[in-house]
Amino acid sequence: MTTTAAPSPTVTEPATAAPAATAAPAATPAPVVEASPTPEAVVTVAEGAKEGIASQSQTGAAVVESLDSYALVIGSLRISAFDVLFLLGSVAVVITVAWFATRFARRGLKRVRGFDDAQKLLAEKLATIIIWTIAFFVTVDLVGIDLTALAFFGGAFGLAIGFGLQKTFGNLISGILLLLDKSIKPGDVISVSDQAGNEAVGQIRKIGIRAISVVTRDQTEHLIPNENLMINQVVNWSYSSKDVRVKAPIGVSYGSDLKLVTELLYRAVDDTPRVLKNPKPRVNLMGFGDSSVDFELRFWIQDPESGIANIRSDVYMRIWELFQENDIEIPFPQRDLHLRSGVQVDQVIGTKGGGKG
Numbered sequence: 125m126t127t128t129a130a131p132s133p134t135v136t137e138p139a140t141a142a143p144a145a146t147a148a149p150a151a152t153p154a155p156v157v158e159a160s161p162t163p164e165a166v167v168t169v170a171e172g173a174k175e176g177i178a179s180q181s182q183t184g185a186a187v188v189e190s191l192d193s194y195a196l197v198i199g200s201l202r203i204s205a206f207d208v209l210f211l212l213g214s215v216a217v218v219i220t221v222a223w224f225a226t227r228f229a230r231r232g233l234k235r236v237r238g239f240d241d242a243q244k245l246l247a248e249k250l251a252t253i254i255i256w257t258i259a260f261f262v263t264v265d266l267v268g269i270d271l272t273a274l275a276f277f278g279g280a281f282g283l284a285i286g287f288g289l290q291k292t293f294g295n296l297i298s299g300i301l302l303l304l305d306k307s308i309k310p311g312d313v314i315s316v317s318d319q320a321g322n323e324a325v326g327q328i329r330k331i332g333i334r335a336i337s338v339v340t341r342d343q344t345e346h347l348i349p350n351e352n353l354m355i356n357q358v359v360n361w362s363y364s365s366k367d368v369r370v371k372a373p374i375g376v377s378y379g380s381d382l383k384l385v386t387e388l389l390y391r392a393v394d395d396t397p398r399v400l401k402n403p404k405p406r407v408n409l410m411g412f413g414d415s416s417v418d419f420e421l422r423f424w425i426q427d428p429e430s431g432i433a434n435i436r437s438d439v440y441m442r443i444w445e446l447f448q449e450n451d452i453e454i455p456f457p458q459r460d461l462h463l464r465s466g467v468q469v470d471q472v473i474g475t476k477g478g479g480k481g
Contacts, residue, residue: 215263222259226252245310245331246303291351295334298350303331308353308360313368313428314338315359316346325361327429341431361428367400368428372436374443375416377453382409382417385452392442393423398435400424416455 229251233244302308312328316338326340336353338346361368376385386407393405405423412418421443425435447454 218259218263222255225255229255246300249300249303249333291349292334295350298354299331299333299336302350302353307363308336308358312363313361313366315361316340316348325428325432341434366426366428367403367424368426368432369403369422369424370432370436370439372421372423372439372443373410374419374421374440375413375455376419376447377415377455378412378417380417380452384450385417385419388446388450388452389419389421389443392439392446393421395442396435396438398425398427398430399439400426415457 230248233247233251236244236247308314308328308331310328310330313325314328315323316326317323324340324342324344326338326344326346329337329339329345331337331350335347335349338348340346374389376382389407390405393399399405400423403424405421408420408422410418410420421439423439425432444454446452
């Protein structure tokens, strides 16, 4: 009878342990799925806008359904025509708002009386950069793009454009520095040279992101990179003052009355428009040349952007008229040829004389 009692050890402990084992998986926390940037994030905002439009109007709901019926499915991603139009419309709205904000900012800065022209231009450029930077981030947030997804791509892209646009960013920074130190500003008159080395005087029309625009008297527009103005020597005729001194050399014959010549030169600049009375013109006797007494007439003008060669020409024309009226001779180079007598010279002269005879 004891044999029947042998298998009776109650297996209650394993039975009670089994429910505990089955309950353990239920107690473990659910795995947290990390939010990874997926292409669906781009159409998230579009889905919300779709529901909002459908709830407002039946006509709008019909249009949305019609546009949503045309879709492109790539794996688990579904992009409809409505998603594309919503994305383009959002970008267009942000760009339009940024464009109007830039115009309003420029108009407001132009009315500021405490800034000069260079400071206003610098403030306009900084305001433009800030507005468009904000517009970029608003657009990214509006379409639901996660910037962390673009971190690696943005780093590689930034490295690529860093080498490709090195000069562009260099010119941008150079333009800002030029406006900060006010060495070059719109309206200044500077000397520019073309590829042949011919120098011309032009006025700065505007300072852009990449280059400045200089317009010469013949309406030729030179685009000079901002970086060149930082590293090369530039002649700025109106840096601290727009007063420019012009020199006009002139020579007279040795038989002329030098005091009368001096009076006539002073009268010539007095009779010429654009010549300033103060600072006063000056006539200097520079030296005694081979065939003339050399003078130099120096006078001042206040509008170099109107031309320097033309005012010098006007002065010369008036000098010519006054010298003609007062019999002042302007000499020109003359050369006397002296032949020494010799056998060969005598033969040539004899031959020529015999031919004539």
